[in-house]
Amino acid sequence: MKKPGKILFFVAIAMLLTLPALADSFGAPLTITESTTIAAIMEKPGDYLGKPLLVEGTVVSVCRSRGCWMELSDGDRGPTMKVKVRDGAMVFPMSTIGKTARVQGVVELVGAKMPKEGETCPTDPSLYRIVPTGVVVN
16 A cells, blocks of 8 residues: 555656746747847847747846736847736746746837838837747746
8 A cells, every 4th residue: 555655756756846847838839940139139120020030038027016028138248128918918927037938929119109111210129029929938
């Protein structure tokens, strides 16, 4: 009778040890394989507006009240970009801070008018964010 209990105990421990290695997924599965850097987006944001892309970076902050946004960084001193969802569409836990996130979505311009044909896009990085369709954090 003790053997099944021991086996169950070791199986439970093995499962608990593998949990941190599992990735957290939010939204739709990622289908784009080649990632674009945040620096590249910030250099020529007009080239990326409204186009599906994949961005990979370190989560540097998360919305504390609803988990409705997170901010990604290319590196230690690299540029950052906000990933914002409609409240409740996805909820990013605070535990994602410091982890690597892969985000698929589109870049949108916030708080400014879309430039007309031939006009340049605003250069202020705070005016751009990614609206995700899918996110994987590990």
